[in-house]
Amino acid sequence: MSPRPRRLSPSQAALSLALALSLSLPATAAAAPVSGKGSVLTLEGDDAAKAAALTKALQTEFAARGVGGGRDMSLSELKMTMGCDEPPSPKCLADGGRTLGVDNMVYGTLSKSGGGFVVQLNLLDVAGANVKEAVTAEYPASALEAGQVQATAKDLVGRVLGAEKAAAPSGPVAEPEQTEPEPQPDRSKLVWGRYKEQPTWKKAGLAASASVAVLAFGASLGLFMAWRKPNGPVFKKMLQLAQDSYTQNDNPDDNxxxxxxxxxxANARAPLGNGVTNAAVANQCTRGEQMAKATTGLLVVGGIALASTIAFTTLMFVHRETPTMAKLRKRGFNFGAAPTFSGVMFGGGINF
Known part of the structure; x- marks a missing residue:
């Protein structure tokens, strides 16, 4: 024999109808803005422990959405305090909300339904004494367990207040990270500084090349000053010999x-028979020419030593050398300058 169908009481029928409507209609996407202090009353229900746990979770989630800060009280206590009829009218509950000093009030019930629960929530505008939002939702029993009740409360708050808008970023917007351009393969970035202990041969090479460069350039400058400057001893003696040629001999050809x-x-070496016009002046000129040649040699040596000094400095203090410097050093590049009778001569060399 098949079981007889169970008749529903009027209250159960109304609850079933409300549940069917809530399941058939989509959840509200957005609700009227809610502002001011609010209270979430402890739910009435068939399971007091689960009703208290869900209420606590709802209070947290509603407070995060701006509905909170009011005094905690159960729906049963408020109805008893205000002497509200059953079911309580929004006006009677609103009078209780004014007593609590809140602008909004959330109340409802938790009822068992088969193997799960039905939650019914109302958002009451205390000033207007009207229900702004009413939500009925059914959940399995697991949704009210300790690990899931907070998510269930968040879902319910979303149904009552609407989808939560994404918060605008606060503070200055971070600039996109700037990436440094990768170095070109044909260019080298030189970094100056000692980055590791250098071997002895590099230190000795740097000291020797620098010393030779200083001595060579110093000696060449001294020779240049002695020969080409009017106050230099070699030039002064040559000039004095030329002057003496007019007073210390009787031969006018020696003047x-x-x-x-x-x-x-040139005047001292002007040809006269098989000799020169003035041998003393010509010999002094030859001495000066030899000093000029020595100056040129010293400048060349100084140039080579300077190039070596630059090379050793690069090896010791520069992390990476440019291709240009490497090529010049490899080719034995050198540079120098030397005085001449009519000015200064520059010279250098490079191997191909």
Whole structure:
């Protein structure tokens, strides 16, 4: 024999109808904005422990959405305090909300339904004494367990207040990270500084090349000053010999012109028979020419030593050398300068 169908009481029928409507209609996507202090009353229900746990979770979630800060009280206590009829009217509950000093009030019930529960929530506008939102939702029993009750409360709050809007980022917007351009393969970035202990041969090479460069350039400068400067001893003696050629001999052919614009050495070497016009002046000129050649040699040596000093400095203090410097050093590049009778001569060399 098949079991007789069970008749529903009027209250159960109304509850079933409300549940069917809530399941058939989509959840409210957005609700009227809620502002001001609010209270979430402890739910009435068939399971007091689960009703208390869900209420606590709801209070947390509603407070996160701006509905909180009011006094905690159960729906049963408020109805008893205000003497509300059953079911309580929004006006009677609103009077209780004014007593609590809140602007909004959330109340409802938790009822067993088969193997799960039905939650019915109302959002009451205390000032207007009207229910702004009413939500009925059914959940399995597991949704009210300790690990799931907070998510269930968050879902219910979303149904009552609408979908939560994404918070706008606060503070200055972070600039996109700037990436440094990768170095070109044909370029090298030089970094100056000692980055590791250098071997002894590098230190010795740097000291020797620097010393040779200083001595060579110093000696060449001294020779240049002695020969080309009017106050230099070699030049002064040459000029004095040219002047003496007019007063210390009786042969006018030995006289050497030395005035402004005159080339003393050329005048002293002017051919006369099988000899020269003035041997003393010519010998002094030869001495000066030898000093000029020595100056040129010293400048060349100084240039090579300077290039070596630059090379050793690069090896010791620069992390990476440029391709240009490497090529110049590999080719034996050198540079120098030397005085001449008419000015200064520059020279250098490179291997191909």
């Amino acid at each position: 050497v012109r030395y005035g402004e614009g005159e080339d003393i050495c």
